[in-house]
Amino acid sequence: MDYVLASEGSFGPHPYLPFLACDEEILYFIDRKRGFHLHLSLVSEMTNYRMGQVDSWEALLAFAEAAWFPSHGLILRPTDRATNGPIFKGIQSTQALQTAYEASRSYCSQGAIWVETDMRAQFNPTRMEVIGELATRLADRLLRLCPACHTPGWGKVGAEKGLPCRQCGQQTELINREIDGCVLCTYKEVRGRSDALSQADPEDCPVCNP
Ligand SMILES: [Zn+2]
Numbered sequence: 001m002d003y004v005l006a007s008e009g010s011f012g013p014h015p016y017l018p019f020l021a022c023d024e025e026i027l028y029f030i031d032r033k034r035g036f037h038l039h040l041s042l043v044s045e046m047t048n049y050r051m052g053q054v055d056s057w058e059a060l061l062a063f064a065e066a067a068w069f070p071s072h073g074l075i076l077r078p079t080d081r082a083t084n085g086p087i088f089k090g091i092q093s094t095q096a097l098q099t100a101y102e103a104s105r106s107y108c109s110q111g112a113i114w115v116e117t118d119m120r121a122q123f124n125p126t127r128m129e130v131i132g133e134l135a136t137r138l139a140d141r142l143l144r145l146c147p148a149c150h151t152p153g154w155g156k157v158g159a160e161k162g163l164p165c166r167q168c169g170q171q172t173e174l175i176n177r178e179i180d181g182c183v184l185c186t187y188k189e190v191r192g193r194s195d196a197l198s199q200a201d202p203e204d205c206p207v208c209n210p
């Protein structure tokens with residue numbers, strides 16, 4: 001096997017905006033023939049990720065609607081983990097939801113049940129879309145060859161801060177230059193930002209806006 005491609009997703013609070021849920025996808029590519037690894041990740045706020053306790057059929061339906069059911073699957077189980085109650089996964093129809101709801105309730109003394117989004121990709125078209133976007137980025141990256149050794153996977157490996165202020169020229173904390181590198185050899189090239197921004201707003205300047 002010359003090539004390996006692996007996918008992994010994790011869900012939780014956004015790293016910068018903790019009140020937002022997010023989906024972080026990672027694609028890992030290994031080329032055994034050429035001897036290099038490349039992994040790319042993508043954080044997307046586009047996710048239905050949520051979980052909670054509901055104590056009525058109406059509350060469950062409201063949760064389901066907010067979680068983009070039935071195109072997106074749900075997982076149901078009795079809230080009390082101490083029971084040996086079953087876990088229902090990959091629920092994608094109202095009938096299956098009702099069956100799971102009634103079965104789960106029969107295991108709960110207080111009648112409340114636990115519901116969460118099923119984040120396995122085959123039950124989550126939104127996650128598939130995010131993985132698709134990342135796969136396109138990976139494919140684009142593998143089409144770019146290192147100028148020195150011609151290994152696929154040439155692309156951004158780092159960045160330097162210091163974008164100058166438009167008003168006073170002082171270096172700011174914003175990215176000034178991006179660094180492209182090879183996945184196999186040590187060759188690197190420093191270039192301007194991908195978005196071609198060459199000056200910072202005085203608002204981001206430590207002199208103009210201390
Ligand atoms: Zn300034």
Ligand SMILES: [Zn+2]
Nearest residue numbers: 146149182185
């Ligand atoms: Zn190279």
